[in-house]
Amino acid sequence: MFHKEGYKIISIALIIFIGVNVAAYVAIQIREWQFAILAITSAFLILVLQFFRNPKRNTKINEVTIVAPVDGKVVVIEEVYEKEYFKDNRLQVSIFMSPINVHVTRHPISGEVAFSKYHPGKYLVAWHPKASEENERTTVVVKNNQIEILYRQIAGALAKRIVNYAKEGEKVTQGSDSGFIKFGSRVDVYLPIGTKVDVTLNQKVKGGESIIALL
Template sequence: MTIHKEGYKILFVLLCVLALANYAVRYFLPAHELAQQLALIASLIVYLLVLQFFRNPKITIQSDEGVILAPADGKVVVIENAEEDEYFKGERKQISIFMSPLNVHVCRTPTGGVVKFFKYHAGKYLVAWHPKSSTENERTTMVLQLASGTEILVRQIAGAVARRIKWYVEENHKLKQGDEYGFIKFGSRLDVFLPLDAEVNVKIGDITKGGRTVIATLK
């Protein structure tokens, strides 16, 4: 288990803040041992909670162009045919995965291919499960073209708590299946848009593991 690079600065600043807070408690309440102990325990709990959010476990990717892997850890909250108006301008099969603050927040490519389209959108911070979050929240849209010519769209969506999306790709980048391409801080959602004839391998409420769970099979 390693700590993701996106957490280095936050964890360092948080450590300094908590250390100062504990020093202040000891300085202003030198005779209150209980208060000092409670402050220390609370600080440890807060730090460990934030630390686990930035965990980045090492995983083994079993590549297969015929399947679509989950782009992140989380829970399947949407499976439906939906209009995708930004790139495809038509109906596609949508699978959405909600990531709580307790999930690993690394975003992985659901399939290998070339980045044919990438765009960042500033936006609102509606709760991630809101129907309009896919089109109104801060988000990125990435389209991957497989060797077969099939195109898959994956969208990072910020939520009410998640207010920072990071990405490490640009158009014409070639990616392998399961590659890390981004990170979303503190709760979010990822949408995957597939061809209508794709066979869905998950159901609403299923728990996914990024880069490991097969969410769909391509025809």
């Protein structure tokens, strides 16, 4: 199953794959070269397909758990000052996505979208200390009767487009699609101070399934 954001790129990749290999078969009579071109174009096609994959995730919807919004590795767990929306200290949990991770962003909790804003910006590497403030990013806040949390999609050096589906006032379900980041990046989650974090640094998590914190 592939994400809708990849349909156009996958179609173009398939056309290139077929066109190059048909041309190679017609124009090149050396079988070894034909196989080499087939291998290279197949690797390219596989990379495109794996990047836009959208595996089904079995989210166990629960009002007392916060699930990872994306696949990747936990790279930051620290108390910081969140100055865009809350304007107070929050517990930041950051998840870094490599190009081979699933890049679907999912809602970490069920509730109502209270805030959703896009910020144009730079393309510093995703782990750069200033990436969360200077890179292209989107900020989304979801709240319910239990908690209000903020998560931020941050573009990286390779990510040239962030897609955000969250609309203010919309009701969302934990684990459902919130957006997509193309070609590597990170997502920061801001939790209330005192929230019990249920992950450790360098731990790998799955979006929509792994629990990152408990109320």
